[in-house]
Amino acid sequence: MQTEQLKAFVIEKLEDMKGRDIIALNISDKASFADYMIICSGNSNRHVKSIAQSVAMECRAQGTEPRGMEGNDVGEWALVDLADIIVHVMTDEQRDKYNLEQLWAE
Template sequence: MQTDALTAFVIEKLEDMKGRDIVSLNITDKASFADYMIICSGNSNRHVKSIAQSVATECRAAGSEPRGMEGNDVGEWALVDLGDIIVHIMTDEQRDKYNLEQLWAESE
């Protein structure tokens, strides 16, 4: 699946799982490890874990095997590595603490 199509697919799956405040950042010119970073919030640790697992499962079913997953054991911040796309699912507390949107905006 092409990167833009996969990005749209992931956002759709995040919405299906009731992920909140979804943001997609084009980081092509800022990082060599990915083209896009998608960030969303979950309501609880359980919700964060559930969203991350669902995204990985749906991408796998669509033919885009995740390269890895991190943080799904605790559930405060889960990461799904889809190669050109990195998906961060966080509780509100973690999202406020690390403020990735601001961090990546400041790197311009």
């Protein structure tokens, strides 16, 4: 799947899982490790974990194997590494605390 197709696919899956406040940041000019960072919020630790697991599973089903997943044990902040796209799923508290949108927008 091409990067733009994968981005649209991931956003659709996040919406399907009721992820909130979904933002896709183009970081291609700021980072060498990925083209996009997609950030969304989950309602609880369990919701964060299930969103991240669902995105990884749906991507696998489409032939895109995640490079890795982090934070799925605790569920406050889960990361799915899809090579050109990094997906962050966070509780509202973690999202407010780390403010990735502002950090990467500057």
